[in-house]
Amino acid sequence: MKTNNREFIRLKYIALIILFLFIIIYLVGFSRDIMFVLGIILMGSLYISFQNVVKELYCEMREVIAYAANDQQTIIKDGDLGLLYNEMMRLKKRTVAYEKVIQQEKDKLRQMIEDICHQLKTPLTSISIYNDLLLDGKIQDNYFEEINQQIEKMKYLINSLLTLAKLQSSQIEFEFEYQSIQEVIQLSMQSLQPLIKKTRIQIHIEELETCFYYDESWLQEALSNILKNSLEQTCSRIDITFLEHQQYLKMFIYNDGEAIQEKDLPHIFERFYHTKKQQGVGIGLALSKEIIEKHHGSIQAYNDRNGVVFEILFPRYQMNNKFKVS
Numbered sequence: 001m002k003t004n005n006r007e008f009i010r011l012k013y014i015a016l017i018i019l020f021l022f023i024i025i026y027l028v029g030f031s032r033d034i035m036f037v038l039g040i041i042l043m044g045s046l047y048i049s050f051q052n053v054v055k056e057l058y059c060e061m062r063e064v065i066a067y068a069a070n071d072q073q074t075i076i077k078d079g080d081l082g083l084l085y086n087e088m089m090r091l092k093k094r095t096v097a098y099e100k101v102i103q104q105e106k107d108k109l110r111q112m113i114e115d116i117c118h119q120l121k122t123p124l125t126s127i128s129i130y131n132d133l134l135l136d137g138k139i140q141d142n143y144f145e146e147i148n149q150q151i152e153k154m155k156y157l158i159n160s161l162l163t164l165a166k167l168q169s170s171q172i173e174f175e176f177e178y179q180s181i182q183e184v185i186q187l188s189m190q191s192l193q194p195l196i197k198k199t200r201i202q203i204h205i206e207e208l209e210t211c212f213y214y215d216e217s218w219l220q221e222a223l224s225n226i227l228k229n230s231l232e233q234t235c236s237r238i239d240i241t242f243l244e245h246q247q248y249l250k251m252f253i254y255n256d257g258e259a260i261q262e263k264d265l266p267h268i269f270e271r272f273y274h275t276k277k278q279q280g281v282g283i284g285l286a287l288s289k290e291i292i293e294k295h296h297g298s299i300q301a302y303n304d305r306n307g308v309v310f311e312i313l314f315p316r317y318q319m320n321n322k323f324k325v326s
Contacts, residue, residue: 014049018042116161123150160283164271167290174294176213181249184216185240188223195231201255205240212249212316214295222291225284226253226299226310233257235307249314256307268301 025038127150130143166172185205189196196203230238235257243250260268267273269289272282292299297314 015046018046116157120154120157123153126150157283160287164283164287164290167287167294172218172294174215174218176215176295178211178213179216180209180211181242181251182207182209184214184219184223187216187220188227191220191224192227192231195228199231201231201236201238203238203240206242208242208244210242210244210249210316212314214314218291219295222288225288226312229285230255230257230308230310233308245316247316249316251312251314253310253312254305254307256305258308259303259306260301260308265301265303269299 021042022039025035030038127147130147134143163172182205189203227238230253233255235255237256239252239254241252241254243252264273269285270282271286273286289299292312292314295314297312299310299312301308301310303309
């Protein structure tokens with residue numbers, strides 16, 4: 001399909017011809033009656049020409065809209081209708097892209113709500129069962145302990161979800177300070193001492209006093225979640241090693257536990273995702289990933305040396321001051 005401004009050009013020429021004929025009739029000096037009849041004829045011709053042009057434009061407009069609506073690969077090379085067609089196609093592509101993004105966000109929201117309901121359903125069911133037993137007069141000390149554990153589980157889940165939402169919406173301010181990497185590792189180890197003693201897993205940390213900018217409390221939480229994940233695996237050893245570079249620092253947290261299945265590796269940092277043998281609600285690693293990315297870093301997991309490696313990269317000079325950064 002090809003369209004241009006020929007209709008308007010034709011209409012302009014017809015109007016000029018009629019104006020020229022009017023001038024000739026006036027100069028020739030016909031009688032008033034003859035001039036009146038000729039004037040009516042010329043004006044009628046102009047009206048019919050104008051009507052035909054409008055009709056053709058209307059038909060071509062309908063074709064342009066039909067082509068754009070049906071995504072037909074037609075080329076309109078020139079003219080105002082060609083420009084209109086191109087604008088309509090750009091608007092349609094943009095609208096389709098927006099609709100796709102909105103649908104994806106709706107799907108994510110629906111999935112998140114389903115996951116939250118699923119995670120809350122289990123402790124609520126347990127609390128309901130123990131509550132019914134207590135109401136029936138079947139009182140045992142472990143009932144209260146079980147109810148308290150389920151309540152703590154719900155509190156942890158809700159608090160973690162709120163924290164994750166705040167991190168993703170940049171509502172939390174980070175205070176970056178130039179500190180040694182060993183400081184935050186030791187703080188993470190101290191918070192996990194009960195679990196370390198319980199599992200009796202050997203932890204070896206490479207001695208490295210390199211420094212970079214990080215928020216101590218938040219990075220401690222990120223590393224604690226990763227270490228806790230390793231401690232909960234069936235392993236006997238955890239190694240923390242480093243690789244220094246002028247621009248970045250890499251940290252490797254290795255455990256000699258069972259390898260993660262390849263189908264699970266791309267998803268372990270997703271919210272509520274956990275493998276069959278993984279404990280917890282599947283939100284700790286998602287929190288760690290979000291915190292590390294707020295430090296302008298990155299994290300990945302892979303199988304290596306008959307075990308699992310969490311590789312974390314921190315830019316050493318990305319945060320070159322102590323200002324609050326959200």
